Amino acid sequence: MPATRWGDPAYATGLPDGVRDLVSLVFPIADRPAREDVTVPAPRLGDEQIAGLRGIVGDDHVVLDDATRRRRTRGKSTPDLLRQRSGDLSDAPDVVVRPASHDEVVAVLGYAQEQRIAVVPFGGGTAVTGGLVADLASGDLTGMLSLDLGRMRGLLGIDTVSSTATLEPGLRGPEAEALLAAHGLMLGHFPQSFEYATIGGFAATRSSGQSSAGYGRFDKMVVALRVATPAGEVRLGASPSNASGPDLREIFLGSEGAFGVITEVTVRVRPLPEVKEYEGWRWSSFAAGADAMRALAQSDLLPTVLRLSDENETMINLADPSGIGGEGNAGCLMITGYEGTPAAVAAKKAAVTAALTELGGTPAGSEPGEAWAHGRFNAPYLRDSLLDNGVLVETLETVTFWSNRENLYTRVKTALEETLGEGTLVLCHVSHVYATGCSLYFTVAAPGGEDPLAKWLPAKAAACEAIVAAGASITHHHAVGTDHKPYLTAEIGEVGVDVLRAVKRAVDPAGILNPGVLIP
C-alpha cells in the first residue's frame, strides 16, 4: 500500500501555465530547493518490544525501515510538508505495525498498554491538523507505534434490505466505492482526500465530502461502529436512531484515535446513480449566492452537490485551474450537481432551477460544472508545485449559523490578510450547507519568504482566534488534531473538556492512544 502521494515529488502536478500567470500577477514565483533526503531518528523501542509486536501481527507486519517510518511521519498539512522539506522528522514513529483484524488490534493495544507505547492509528495519512503527532512526554511513554490499518480492507457484509454495508477501517475511498459498486451500490462520500483517506479516518475525524448536500456528512452515514479500546470492545448501533440514552456513536465519531481504534464501520449505502449532471450558476455577489443556498437548504430542496466560490476564488480559482475560473468571470460561481435516477434528477433539477432563477441566479451551463467534477481532487497536488515555487498555500475551514456567515467570513479573511501582509490572496467557498448554517472553506496563498512555516503559523493562529471570536466552530471537517486543540475549550467549555477527559480515562486509562491529540 503506497502512502498518500500528496507531497511526494513524483506525483506533484506541474504548475499549470494559467495558474502560474495568475499567481505571478500577485507575487513573483521563485525557485525553491527540493526537500532534503534526511534520516529518521533512531527507534526508541527495544528488541524485546519489537519481538513482542512481531509475536502478535507476524514478522512481516512490524516495519522498521526508514522509508516506511518517514512516510508515516505527521500528515499532509502545509506545515507538515514544510517540516518534512526542512528535514525535521522528529515526530517519526518508532515502528509501523500492521494488524490484520480486530483481534490483532486488541492484542496490540494490550501489549502497548503493558509496555507503555503510544499508539497512533494510521489510515490514509491525509490528516491536515496534526492528528498523527503523539506527545510522549504527557504520559511517560517509551515510544510510539504507528498502527497502520492498511491490511484491514474488507467489505464485511452488505444488508441490501436495510441499505447498509459494513466496512473495515483501512479501505480507501475508491476501494470502498469499488467494492460497493460491484453490488450496484455507493457510499457517496467524496472529500478532497477521497483517493487516499480511509473509512476509519472518515469516521474518526467526522469527514464531510463534496456531495454532502445530497448524501450527508460521513458521520451522518454511520449507523454502527465496532471499536477496540484498551478497556475492551465497544459495539454501538443497534438501530438507526433510538432513545437508549446518550448516543455513544457520537462519542467515537470524531474521537481521532484518542478513545479507541475503529475496526468496523456500518454505513448507509445507496444505489449507484444512473445519471450525474453538474452545472454552473452565476451570482452577483458571494452574499447573494449564499442567500440562495440558504433558501434551498431551508426549503429542504438540496441538489447532490452545492458549492459557491467567493469573488476571489471565482476569479483566480486557484483550487481548480482547469475549469470554473474561465473567461467572462463576474461575481461568484456556484456549482450544482444532481445524481440519481433520471426521474429524480429531472424533478430535483427542475425544482432547484426554478428556485435559483426566482432568487436571481444566472445559469452558466454545464461546462463549469463538468470542469469542477473533472478536477475535484486535484488541488492538493497543485499545492506541492506552488510550494516548490515559493508560494505558501494552505487551506482552513470553519462552520457557523447562517446569520453569522458574513461576520465569520470577514473576520477570518481580514485576520489572514493582516497577518500575512501584502501579496496575500484569500479565496473562500461554501461547500457544505445545513438548514441552519454553512461551512466556509478558505484557501490562502502568499509569498513564502525565507521561512514559510514561521510566516504561516501566526496567520493560522490569527485565523483560529478570529473563528473563536466569531463564535463559530474551529473546524467543520478537518478535525481538531493538535493544531486546533488550543481552541477547543472555547468551543465546548471547561465542563465539555472534562467530559472528554473522563471518557478518555474510562476507555484508555493508561493514556496510550494518540496522546496529545484532540483533548486539551
Added chain:
Amino acid sequence: MPATRWGDPAYATGLPDGVRDLVSLVFPIADRPAREDVTVPAPRLGDEQIAGLRGIVGDDHVVLDDATRRRRTRGKSTPDLLRQRSGDLSDAPDVVVRPASHDEVVAVLGYAQEQRIAVVPFGGGTAVTGGLVADLASGDLTGMLSLDLGRMRGLLGIDTVSSTATLEPGLRGPEAEALLAAHGLMLGHFPQSFEYATIGGFAATRSSGQSSAGYGRFDKMVVALRVATPAGEVRLGASPSNASGPDLREIFLGSEGAFGVITEVTVRVRPLPEVKEYEGWRWSSFAAGADAMRALAQSDLLPTVLRLSDENETMINLADPSGIGGEGNAGCLMITGYEGTPAAVAAKKAAVTAALTELGGTPAGSEPGEAWAHGRFNAPYLRDSLLDNGVLVETLETVTFWSNRENLYTRVKTALEETLGEGTLVLCHVSHVYATGCSLYFTVAAPGGEDPLAKWLPAKAAACEAIVAAGASITHHHAVGTDHKPYLTAEIGEVGVDVLRAVKRAVDPAGILNPGVLIP
C-alpha cells in the same frame, strides 16, 4: 401550571361505545374501583433545608403540600397509574422546587449537592419508563426534590436568518408552537404527549413525534443546548455540524436528567405550513405496507407523516376509535400526511402517490387521514377508561434495521401474547422510519385480573428480553428511565456503560441528579 391530566379522573375520556363493543368481544369489561385517596409519606427534608431552598427560589416556589407532591409522583406509564390507584405513593418527592431561571437552577444544584438531596428534573410529567423515580439508597441522599421547570417557559430568541429559536425547557408543546406561530414559525414536534410534555423533556429523552418522517426526531432538531450541571455550565452548539471532536450535544440529549438540567434548547424552526393534507392507503399486509415505507425512505421521498398499522391495529384500532378502524377493513391501513406550501405539498404528494401506487397500495381517500389527525392525541385519555373497566392496556416501542423488522415484530408480539395469555390483543404500528430501519410501536390490551400490575410486569420483561434477543434497541423514543435500565448493557456494552458512568462522575460527582435513572 396543572400537572398532566392523563390519569386524572376529571379528564378521563369515557369509553366510546365502539371500543367497548370491540373490547368486549375479547374479554369482559368489569367495573373497577376508582383510585383511593391516599396521603403521601412524610417529607424527609428538615426545616433548615426547606428554608435554604426558599432562599434561592422564593417562598412561593418551594411547595410542600400533599396534592402537589402527589402530582409529581412518578410518571404516566400504566404501572405508574396502577401504583397510584393502589395507593402506593412511596416515590413521592419531599418537596417541589420551581426555579425561574438558569441561575436559580445552578443555585439549587449547588445547594442540593451540599445537602445531599436528590434532584429529579420535572417537565410535563409524561414519562412512561420510570424516569421520575429517584433511588436515594444508591447515594446516601437525605431526600428528593422535584425540580419543576414550569416557570421557565420563555421564547428566548428567534434567529430568522438561521431558522432557529431558543426555548426554555418548561414550555409545553402547544405553548412552544403558539409562541413560534406568532412569528409564522413552527417546531413541528408532535409526539402523543404533545399537550403536556415539555421542550426540556423532549431533549432529555430523545422524543420523536408523529411528523418525524418530514420534520425529524426532536434530537435532530436541536442545534444548541445550555445545561446546568453540578460541575458547572455547559453551552454546546457553535454550529449545526462540525468536526470539533465528539459531538457532546449527543451526550446531553437522552441524558434523562442524570447529567444536568437542560435550561435552554435551540432548535431548527420552519415556516408554518400553508397546507396540510392527510390521507389513507390500504395494503394487503403489514409486510407489504412496511416494504412500501422502506422504499419511500430509501429513495428520500418521505411525506411529512407516515404511519402503518398492522392487521390487528387496523381492525380494532384501539388507539383511535374515531377514525381509521372504520368499516370495510381489510389488510393494513397507512396514513400519509403532507404539510408545506401548496406547491411543495402537490409535488411531494404526486411523487409519493406514484410510488405507492407502483408498489401496490390502494388509495383510501382523505377520510382515514383526517380522522387520524383529529384523534391523534387521544389514546392516553382512553387508557384511563380502559383501566377503569378492568382492561390492562399499555404501550411499548422499539426500533431496528429494516431486515430485522419482521423478526423483531414476531418475537415481541409472541412474548406478549404468551406471557399475558388468553384474551390478549397485541396491536402494532410503524410510525417512524429511516433509510435503514423503522420503529415498532405496540399497544397491548388484556384482561387486568385481580392484580393488573403483577400481570403486566412479567409481560413487559418478556417483551424487553425479546427486543434484546432480536438485537434491537430497547427504546425508540420513550427513553430508558428505570424500566429499561436492566437492558441497556446488552445494547451499549460494558464499556459503553463505563463511559456513561465516567461522564456522570465528571458532571455530577456527588450523584444527586436523577439517581438510579438511566445508568445501570
